[in-house]
Amino acid sequence: MFQRQNCPSESRLNTRASVFDIYQPSRRGADTHTLLALLANPTAFGERAEIFGLTKPVVSAMRLILALSLLACVTFSLAEEPRRGRRRGVGPKQARKQTSVSALQLGGSPERNGQDGSVFRESYKNTKQPKANYDVTAGKTEHCVFRGITMYDQTVWSPKPCVNCLCSSGEVVCDQILCPALQCQLKFQRIGECCPICIDPVPVVDGPEYSGDSPVPNDLTELYTGTSQRQTDRKERQKKDEEERIRKKDAERKQRKKQKKEEAERQRKLKEAKDAREKEEEQRRLQEEEEERAAAEERKRRMEEQRKAEEDRARRLEVEQKEMLRALEEAAERAQEGLRGDEATEDEDMVWLRGDVFQMPPVPPTRAEGPPLSALQEPTEPDEEDTEPREEQPEVEEEESEMVTTLLPPGCSISDVTITCENAKLTGIPPLSIPELKSLSLQGNEIQTIPAGAFNGIPNLEWIDLGKNKILSSGIDPQAFKGLKFLSRLYMDGNLLEQIPSELPSTLQELKINENNLKEIEENSFEGLSSLVTLEMEGNLLSEGNVNPQAFKPLEELTYLRLSRNHFRTVPQGLPSSLLELYLENNLIEEISETAFNHTTNINVVVLRHNKLDESSIGPLAWINHRNLESIDLSHNNFYLVPSFLPKSLVHLVLAGNQIERIPGYVFAHMEPGLEYLYLSYNKLDGDGVEPESFFGTFNSMTELCLDHNQLTSIPMGINEMTTLHFLRLNNNKIRHVSEDAICDPLSDGDSHLVALRLENNLLDPRKIPPTAFSCVRSYSSVVLKPQRIK
Incomplete structure (x- = not known):
């Protein structure tokens, strides 16, 4: 209402x-x-x-x-x-x-x-x-x-x-x-x-x-009261906000103070750790210097002992040579005296000149099969005196004279226990009967066959050289070398052999069949040659397809194998575990699998120059774990980078003549004790090809470093840290500047270690090179700077 x-x-x-x-x-x-x-x-x-x-x-x-x-x-x-x-x-x-x-x-x-x-x-x-x-x-x-x-x-x-x-x-x-x-x-x-x-x-x-x-006054009172209350609340709120702001500032100030204190503590700890590390490094450096000093003294002592031994050996050789010359002079004088004496004295002197070793039996020896002796002798015109019968001389003297004149074919010579018949145009093995003979060289003749019993008169032979003849595999009798019980070296280079000769003596230690036509090596080709140490088959027609992997199994003592200038595309299989040196240069090798050297754990030298290898064709586990492999030659291949996974024990590495543009960082870091010889000549290294870590691991071991004939524009980083470097080649590059610390470390107080330094054929101005740039070179005369290419 x-x-x-x-x-x-x-x-x-x-x-x-x-x-x-x-x-x-x-x-x-x-x-x-x-x-x-x-x-x-x-x-x-x-x-x-x-x-x-x-x-x-x-x-x-x-x-x-x-x-x-x-x-x-x-x-x-x-x-x-x-x-x-x-x-x-x-x-x-x-x-x-x-x-x-x-x-x-x-x-x-x-x-x-x-x-x-x-x-x-x-x-x-x-x-x-x-x-x-x-x-x-x-x-x-x-x-x-x-x-x-x-x-x-x-x-x-x-x-x-x-x-x-x-x-x-x-x-x-x-x-x-x-x-x-x-x-x-x-x-x-x-x-x-x-x-x-x-x-x-x-x-x-x-x-x-x-x-x-x-009532109206109540509303006004409420209005005034509310306004005052709100103003009071606002002031209190502002006061609280101000107090909160001050409190936050105090908290932030305390937090910053705490952070500064923590930072100071952290800096103090870092400084203490740094001082401790520097002290430890200083102690280690002093210890290493002491060890190096002791090692240097030991090396010096050994070198002195070696020098004395060399001097003693040289004196002994000199004495022996003098005695030999004196003996030869005495023999020559006696020979002249014998010519002036009578025939009896002459015969006795001739027998003395041959020596006891060549003392011939009173009865003529049985001649071995072969061409008649007259075919090996040059015809001589009979003298008038010889046509007259000489009845006054005994019959024995005639036989001895005939033996002396018919003992050696024309073109042959005898020295001590060695007969040399090189380039004498012989067509067969000469009939010799000298049991004491040790060496026989028939190199450069036209011998085609070796019949059975060809060496019956010289059973004690230790070395036979049949190189550069025309011997065929079919012309060698299976029993030709059977009677030689002491034969240790047989050279048959430059013949026409297609197979390994059979029935070779078990005493054989060195066999050379280079430059032949070997087309196959069967499983039993080296049967019985358990004492063979050196085997050379270079310049043949061998490949991995015609070499039986079981062929090398009998060669229990083989340490030196040369298979260069053949047609191998991979490393041959079945190499003996005793092998120390392997030469496979000038082949067609494109790959080194991870199992190539699994059985040759003792191998020390591998030569693979002039093949078709690159950095991606070497298996990571091919040889990295070998503890004895110290020398590898990979020159003249297709490498664009220094290959990784090199052996840990590597000391000598040759990579000359490739297209190498870069040395990856830490590529030598895993080697123990470290690489000593590195040859990178004739490659394509430029200013960006060498990283700061490229030579990491070689600073205390590198002895010889060859970087000549590349495209380097400056001295590579890391060279100044090589404390044992003796020979450095940087010639034929594009180097324009040599800084004070590029080659030598100015802070090092050690002895000068560089023996030779070559920098010729670069773009250097010798007048702008700092005076202390070569402070680590033993003699300034060993620094080659001229000529330079001016551009």
């Missing part, structure tokens, strides 16, 4: 419009209750007028209009009181009917809803007053009845929060209130209100809804 002071009427509606028209320029978002309280209380107005921007005359007019409105409401209520019980109210359904046009006309949101359904509209404060479609005309009879209450036409009221109703031509139209868009940062929505309000720049205290029963 409506109270009198809140009775809706046209005058009140107009009053509200006028109030809000006046209020519109004032502060937006102010509380309506506060405004009404200020209008009702002039004293409060003087204290808070600046909030709303209102003057006293304006407020007086507003109070007058409000008083007239309230009087009209009281009169209307007294006139309508008797009819309230008889009138029928408007039902809820009819009250909730909505008209879109009315809603749009009313628009906006309520600022404060009263208990009687009256409404103060926010839209009057924030937007221009819309022109209504309905007219508030006095004397119009279309009234509305809502819940037993009669409403004048065009009356607006709010039956519940956030709902506005309009009496339009006897019909009640209601609609939801639309909240306006507020242009402020701080918003607040009170309890029971449907739209938020702005609370800046002057905060408004929330309180109970204003009504005629609530």
Whole structure:
């Protein structure tokens, strides 16, 4: 039921419009209750007028209009009181009917809803007053009845929060209130209100809804109290924020102080660790220097002993040579004396000249099969004296004279226990009967066959050289060498052999069959040659396809094998475990498998120059774990990089004549005790081809380093750290500058170690080389700088 002071009427509606028209320029978002309280209380107005921007005359007019409105409401209520019980109210359904046009006309949101359904509209404060479609005309009879209450036409009221109703031509139209868009940062929505309000720049205290029963001074007190409280809260909040900020700064300062302390402690520990490490390195360096000094003294002592031994041996050889010369001179003098003596004395001297070793038996020896002796002798014209019979000489003397003249074929010579018949045009083995003979050289003749028993007269031979003849495999009798029980060396180079001769003596230690036509090595080709140490078969037609892997099995003592200038594409299989040196140069080898040297664990030297190898064709495990392999020759192949996985024990590496462009880092680091000789001449190394770690692992072992005939533009890094380097070749490059520490370490106080240094044929200006650049060279005369190429 409506109270009198809140009775809706046209005058009140107009009053509200006028109030809000006046209020519109004032502060937006102010509380309506506060405004009404200020209008009702002039004293409060003087204290808070600046909030709303209102003057006293304006407020007086507003109070007058409000008083007239309230009087009209009281009169209307007294006139309508008797009819309230008889009138029928408007039902809820009819009250909730909505008209879109009315809603749009009313628009906006309520600022404060009263208990009687009256409404103060926010839209009057924030937007221009819309022109209504309905007219508030006095004397119009279309009234509305809502819940037993009669409403004048065009009356607006709010039956519940956030709902506005309009009496339009006897019909009640209601609609939801639309909240306006507020242009402020701080918003607040009170309890029971449907739209938020702005609370800046002057905060408004929330309180109970204003009504005629609530005293105005309470609202002002609450406003003042709320404002003061909020200011106090804001100050406290600012104070707390300031304290929090100070606390954070203190915490950050303490944290920085702690971090500085930790950093100082860490730096101190690092310095202590560094000092300890430097001290340890210094001790180790001193120990190494002491060891090197002791080793140098030991080497010096050994060299001195060796020098003395060499001097003693040289003196002995000199004495022996003098004695030999003296003996030869005495023999020559005796020979001249014998020529002046009689025939008997001459015969005795001749026998003495042959020596006891060549003392011939009184009976002529049985001649071996072969060409007649007359075919091996040059024809001689008989002397007139020889035609006459010499009956006075004994028959024995004639036989001895005949033996002396027919013992050696023309073109042959005898020295001690060696007979040499080189290039004597012999067509067969000469018939010799000298049991004491040890060596026989028949090189450079035209011998084609070796019959059985060809060496019966010289059974004690130890060395036979049959090289550069025309001997065929079919021309060698199987029993030709059987009787030679002491034969240790047999040379058959430069013949026409297609197979290994059979039935060779078991005492044979050296066999050379180079430059023949060997096409096959069978399983039993070396049967019985368990004492063979050296085997050479270079320049033949051998390959992995015609060499039986079991052929080398009987060679239990073989240490030296030469298979160069053949047709091998891989390393031959079945090599004996006793092998120490293997020569396979000038073949067609393209690959070294990981099993190639599995059985040759003692091998020491491998020569593979002039083949078709590259860095990718060597298996990683081919030889890296060999502990005795010290020398490898891979020159003149197809390498572009220094190959990896080289043997750990490698000392001597030859890679000259390849296309090497780079030395990878740490490629020598795994070697023990370290590489000593490295030859990289005639390659394509340039300024970027040598890395700082390329020579890592060789600084304490490298003795000879050859980098000549490359494309280097500067001294490679790491050379100045090689403390044992004796010979360095850098000639024929493109080096333009030599810095002070490129070759020698200026901080090193050790003795000069470089013996020879070659830098000729570069682009150097000798006048620009620092004076201390060669401080580690023993003698400046051993530094070769001229000539230089000027560009």
